Amino acid sequence: MRKLAFFAPLAATLAVAAMAQAQTPTVNVTVGPELQREIEKLGDREVSEQIAGLQAEVAKALAERYPGATANLVLVDLKPNRPTFEQVRQSPGLDPIRSVSIGGAAIRGEIITADGQSRPVEFSYFSPNIRDVWGYSVWRDADRAFERFGDRIEQGRY
Known part of the structure; x- marks a missing residue:
């Protein structure tokens, strides 16, 4: 009887963990052809970090x-709001602090729900004006685009 008392909570814990793992969303992000040509200028590491940020935001929203x-x-x-390390390295005349530009991101693709429905998605956000650039980070508007995209997913707009 004692063996059963040990295995029952263990089995329940494993069942809950398996259900949680089965419900974990999957986010696959690829880079479009135009952006692929820009990666060398922006920097591989910087673009990889942005892809990871997009994946995290969408995974949270899908969950x-x-x-x-x-x-x-x-x-x-x-597009970054400020020059990336790679851009500063390639163009020494850029000021990493005072150089500011319109940034943002554009995303398209599909969401396939657990029951097999395919929902097309398309979203882009870029600052409409240089005066509207808000924040001091290199990727603030791209981060804002990812956040807004995640919010739309959570609201069921797709």
Whole structure:
């Protein structure tokens, strides 16, 4: 009887862990052809970090709205607000502090829900004006685009 008392809570814990793992969303992000040509100028590491940020934001949103879904996304465009390390290295005349530009990101793809429904998604956000650039980080507007995209997923707009 004591063996059963040990294994029952263990079995329940394993069942809950398996259910949680089955509900974990999958986010696949690829880079569009135009952005692929820009990676060398922006820097591999910087673009990889942005892809990871997009994956994290979308995974969080999918877990809220569509548990167990898969998102297949294409990062079509990505623009920094300030020069990246690679851009400063390639163009020494750029000031990493005072050089400011319109940034943002464009995303398209599909969300496949756990029941097999395919939902096309398309979103882009770029600062409309240089005066509207808000924040001091290199990727603030791209981060804002990812956050807004995640919010739309959570709200069920896709």
